[in-house]
Amino acid sequence: MDQTLTQSGARVVDGADALADLVRRSAAQRLPLVDYGRAHQGLGNPPPGEHVAFSQVGGILDHYERDFTVRAAAGARLGDLQAALFKTRQFLPIDADEDLSLGEVISHHVYGGLRAGYGSVRDHLLGLRYIDCRGQLIQAGGRTVKNVAGYDVTRFLVGGLGQFGAICEATIRTYAVPEQTMVVDLDVADPAGIDAKLSPLLLSDATPAWMILTRRKGEWALQIGYFGRLTGCVAQLHALEVQVSGTDTLNIAATSTSSTLERDLGDLARQRAWRRSAGALVKIVVPPASTGATAKALAAWADEAEDADELLIDAMPVHGCLWTGGNLTGPAAQELDQVILKLIAPVGGLRVWANRPADALDIAPFAPVQPDWPMLQRLLATLDPLSMFNPGRFLKPETAKP
Amino acid sequence: MPTPHPAIAELRAVLGERGVVSDPNELRVYECDGFPIAKGMPIAVVFPIDTEQVSAAVKILNKHNLAIVPRGSGTGLAGGCVSFGDGVLVSTSRMTKIEKIDITNRMAIVQAGVRNLALSDAVAASGFHFSPDPSSQRAATIGGNAATNAGGINTLKHGVTVNHILGVEMVLPDGTIIQTRAGQLFDGVGPDLPALLCGSEGTFGIITRLWCRLAPKPKHFRTVYAVFPSTADACKTVTDVIAAGILPTSMEMMDGAMIQVVEQAFHFGFPSDAAALLLLEIDGVDEVLDEQMEAMLVIAQKNNARDCKRCSDPARRAELWSARKKAFGAIGRISRSYCTQDACIPRSKLPEAMERINAIGKRHGLTITNVFHAGDGNVHPILLFDEDKPEEVQRTLIASQEILEYCIEIGGTITGEHGVGVEKLHLMPKLYSAATLQTFLSIKKTFDPRQIINDAKLIPSDKLFVELVHPVGMNMNVSGGAGA
Numbered sequence: 001m002d003q004t005l006t007q008s009g010a011r012v013v014d015g016a017d018a019l020a021d022l023v024r025r026s027a028a029q030r031l032p033l034v035d036y037g038r039a040h041q042g043l044g045n046p047p048p049g050e051h052v053a054f055s056q057v058g059g060i061l062d063h064y065e066r067d068f069t070v071r072a073a074a075g076a077r078l079g080d081l082q083a084a085l086f087k088t089r090q091f092l093p094i095d096a097d098e099d100l101s102l103g104e105v106i107s108h109h110v111y112g113g114l115r116a117g118y119g120s121v122r123d124h125l126l127g128l129r130y131i132d133c134r135g136q137l138i139q140a141g142g143r144t145v146k147n148v149a150g151y152d153v154t155r156f157l158v159g160g161l162g163q164f165g166a167i168c169e170a171t172i173r174t175y176a177v178p179e180q181t182m183v184v185d186l187d188v189a190d191p192a193g194i195d196a197k198l199s200p201l202l203l204s205d206a207t208p209a210w211m212i213l214t215r216r217k218g219e220w221a222l223q224i225g226y227f228g229r230l231t232g233c234v235a236q237l238h239a240l241e242v243q244v245s246g247t248d249t250l251n252i253a254a255t256s257t258s259s260t261l262e263r264d265l266g267d268l269a270r271q272r273a274w275r276r277s278a279g280a281l282v283k284i285v286v287p288p289a290s291t292g293a294t295a296k297a298l299a300a301w302a303d304e305a306e307d308a309d310e311l312l313i314d315a316m317p318v319h320g321c322l323w324t325g326g327n328l329t330g331p332a333a334q335e336l337d338q339v340i341l342k343l344i345a346p347v348g349g350l351r352v353w354a355n356r357p358a359d360a361l362d363i364a365p366f367a368p369v370q371p372d373w374p375m376l377q378r379l380l381a382t383l384d385p386l387s388m389f390n391p392g393r394f395l396k397p398e399t400a401k402p
Numbered sequence: 403m404p405t406p407h408p409a410i411a412e413l414r415a416v417l418g419e420r421g422v423v424s425d426p427n428e429l430r431v432y433e434c435d436g437f438p439i440a441k442g443m444p445i446a447v448v449f450p451i452d453t454e455q456v457s458a459a460v461k462i463l464n465k466h467n468l469a470i471v472p473r474g475s476g477t478g479l480a481g482g483c484v485s486f487g488d489g490v491l492v493s494t495s496r497m498t499k500i501e502k503i504d505i506t507n508r509m510a511i512v513q514a515g516v517r518n519l520a521l522s523d524a525v526a527a528s529g530f531h532f533s534p535d536p537s538s539q540r541a542a543t544i545g546g547n548a549a550t551n552a553g554g555i556n557t558l559k560h561g562v563t564v565n566h567i568l569g570v571e572m573v574l575p576d577g578t579i580i581q582t583r584a585g586q587l588f589d590g591v592g593p594d595l596p597a598l599l600c601g602s603e604g605t606f607g608i609i610t611r612l613w614c615r616l617a618p619k620p621k622h623f624r625t626v627y628a629v630f631p632s633t634a635d636a637c638k639t640v641t642d643v644i645a646a647g648i649l650p651t652s653m654e655m656m657d658g659a660m661i662q663v664v665e666q667a668f669h670f671g672f673p674s675d676a677a678a679l680l681l682l683e684i685d686g687v688d689e690v691l692d693e694q695m696e697a698m699l700v701i702a703q704k705n706n707a708r709d710c711k712r713c714s715d716p717a718r719r720a721e722l723w724s725a726r727k728k729a730f731g732a733i734g735r736i737s738r739s740y741c742t743q744d745a746c747i748p749r750s751k752l753p754e755a756m757e758r759i760n761a762i763g764k765r766h767g768l769t770i771t772n773v774f775h776a777g778d779g780n781v782h783p784i785l786l787f788d789e790d791k792p793e794e795v796q797r798t799l800i801a802s803q804e805i806l807e808y809c810i811e812i813g814g815t816i817t818g819e820h821g822v823g824v825e826k827l828h829l830m831p832k833l834y835s836a837a838t839l840q841t842f843l844s845i846k847k848t849f850d851p852r853q854i855i856n857d858a859k860l861i862p863s864d865k866l867f868v869e870l871v872h873p874v875g876m877n878m879n880v881s882g883g884a885g886a
């Protein structure tokens with residue numbers, strides 16, 4: 001028995017070789033490896049009782065500055081990466097918390113309002129290296145902008161919840177820091193009204209770099225960000241004014257410009273800080289044009305329900321993603337779940353609980369069943385036949401049922 | 403007349419007379435794709451009209467142990483849709499229904515045989531389009547685009563096919579129909595199966611239906627071209643523009659020989675002694691485009707651009723892009739046969755790569771000309787040769803291999819958009835470790851345990867012998883080619 005594996009606390013692994021060694025040693029003892037990340041501990045089924053917890057050391061391995069590409073260890077913290085890139089006027093357009101590692105961002109497909117203008121990590125990722133269940137280094141993709149040699153295992157692992165292998169490094173596209181940013185705050189009379197406005201907005205010059213609809217203390221607000229030259233931001237603001245004029249749904253309340261993207265990213269992080277401490281937190285995905293209506297219906301339930309009037313909502317209408325929750329009691333979380341399932345059924349949506357109150361752990365973490373789960377199950381059996389990585393977190397090794 | 407394979411009658415019973423072609427004369431057009439160095443005759447081609455027919459046909463082929471080869475429009479450039487053994491092509495050319503257009507959700511559901519441009523045409527009035535724009539978009543199918551993860555001219559800013567596919571339905575080699583996560587959603591739970599299916603080159607199953615993301619069609623453009631005294635200057639301009647924080651929609655480059663070819667064909671007035679030409683386009687908010695265009699021109703001039711032209715007239719712009727898209731066709735004017743490579747390298751390596759590619763050409767006594775997606779670092783060296791001279795064909799293939807090996811050495815890959823097919827199989831072990839290739843094979847077997855669909859393509863093995871490197875004595879014809 002390898003005593004070093006079973007000692008308490010998470011092992012901190014430095015580099016691909018050390019990770020491969022850990023995988024081999026753990027596999028020899030049939031001890032699964034567990035890494036749920038910092039901000040996603042409550043996501044999915046809990047890890048098995050006996051396991052080896054681990055995290056990885058960070059660091060930039062290469063910054064190909066002129067190629068706008070960075071290769072970093074999976075353990076690199078997003079805040080450290082951004083700070084290093086900012087020095088060269090580059091950044092990663094990923095609005096995730098700065099203490100998250102790059103690996104966590106990839107494994108959980110973390111994105112925020114910036115996806116509206118830049119896409120998500122799925123779109124920026126060029127290559128990955130990961131350690132498979134036999135301790136072998138697998139290289140997927142590379143460092144070029146385009147690459148169709150072989151299967152796209154790189155993107156496949158995005159959102160994989162760490163069940164298919166242990167990512168040890170990633171190569172990712174960077175972008176130029178915009179000269180100017182403009183933040184426009186809009187009052188929202190009716191969130192459902194946003195749904196019909198979205199396509200015209202995206203077709204106009206008012207296409208946002210980021211867009212977030214929030215509900216705080218019962219009040220709605222829509223925030224839109226523009227990036228670029230000041231002339232461009234102003235032109236976009238004018239286009240937005242045209243879009244909202246004559247509607248009683250949206251009204252521009254304030255605008256501010258700045259030349260420090262860092263500050264804006266910090267503001268975005270503060271805006272979503274509640275999610276890190278929310279005892280109940282659920283992500284909902286619906287077709288984009290149902291986002292506002294879904295948000296409105298959730299709020300209506302919260303207004304009526306006991307113990308739920310503080311329900312917070314962050315919604316990204318461009319991609320049909322909503323985060324909702326707060327400090328709900330178990331019964332309130334159960335009720336919320338029923339409401340969500342009813343809301344998303346007619347539009348074919350899905351939902352994932354990121355945190356369930358301790359007395360509501362019987363809520364199924366993922367629902368409804370998606371058509372690709374059986375195929376994913378087969379792929380898991382192929383790629384991790386030993387059930388070495390986060391076993392059962394999403395796909396259960398034995399039952400084919402998440 | 404040989405006796406028809408017993409499967410043919412069964413296929414006819416399911417697909418009808420129009421649904422099966424097995425006459426050897428009619429099959430000739432299916433013996434290759436846009437990479438005619440690799441030819442193979444199928445036993446038959448079947449033309450299902452929907453997913454159920456695909457599934458029924460595949461079950462019959464499975465029962466008879468016949469190899470299955472998916473085919474879209476056959477514009478592929480790597481021999482991917484060609485049958486090299488006892489195989490039957492499953493063509494999607496009758497699966498051309500656009501089943502749903504949902505503008506408010508920016509999504510369309512199409513059958514796999516819908517042509518790329520047909521979808522954009524169908525939604526044109528809405529202001530949206532299907533963004534991936536391979537030069538073959540008039541002919542190529544969306545199923546084929548997804549299967550090859552096709553790129554195009556505007557991918558630097560707007561992405562390749564995988565960035566625009568939300569969901570996929572696929573018929574597996576045993577006839578089972580699978581679907582990825584809820585197609586109408588922009589996110590899912592768990593790993594990204596649609597991404598794995600994109601670029602799988604028909605080796606997992608037959609894509610029958612796709613959920614396509616519709617993107618706003620850019621409205622405002624500026625297009626410029628700049629002529630340079632050397633390819634190195636043009637390449638440096640490409641990296642300098644991006645380093646300046648400008649993200650153009652397209653940055654296309656032609657070298658001197660290519661400029662002459664295009665000039666002879668389209669009479670643009672490009673200087674005949676130019677060594678390189680860059681065609682640059684930006685899109686976005688109208689108010690900033692002029693400023694950005696001027697910044698690009700200043701960069702070009704700093705890099706010795708001799709002649710810079712702004713092109714604001716939409717008709718002229720359309721002509722320029724049409725010429726770019728037809729550039730490959732025009733090569734036929736100077737060489738009967740040519741072979742296009744598709745390596746992708748880090749952009750900053752472009753100047754040295756162009757130099758090395760030319761040196762390789764010189765060493766082998768070959769003319770190599772270039773027209774390519776410079777912004778993506780996706781080089782398309784075009785090697786000109788005479789197909790009637792086997793020794794020259796051999797030099798061409800050896801030079802191609804040297805170019806690709808060099809590109810791997812400098813951090814690049816062997817294919818940026820055309821795929822591996824059979825053409826680049828022998829280079830896969832140079833790019834990937836044995837463990838990575840084994841992983842690819844395990845993934846393939848998960849979808850296709852009996853290995854009957856497009857088998858031995860994309861992943862090297864000893865099963866398929868399509869000898870491209872030493873063509874002398876091989877039983878294959880070498881003729882023209884095409885490119886992006």
Ligand SMILES: Cc1cc2nc3c(=O)[nH]c(=O)nc-3n(C[C@H](O)[C@H](O)[C@H](O)COP(=O)(O)OP(=O)(O)OC[C@H]3O[C@@H](n4cnc5c(N)ncnc54)[C@H](O)[C@@H]3O)c2cc1C
Nearest residue numbers: 474475476477478482536537543545546553604609819886
């Ligand atoms: C003139 C010209 C210009 C080109 N320009 C570009 C360019 O700019 N960018 C670019 O990326 N490519 C380009 N190509 C290459 C080619 O057009 C693309 O690869 C295209 O995506 C192939 O589509 P297709 O329908 O013709 O597929 P095919 O050639 O029929 O098949 C290509 C591959 O996809 C598989 N396949 C096809 N349909 C399906 C399906 N329904 N299910 C599963 N597998 C399937 C086949 O088995 C094969 O492996 C060009 C080709 C030509 C001839």
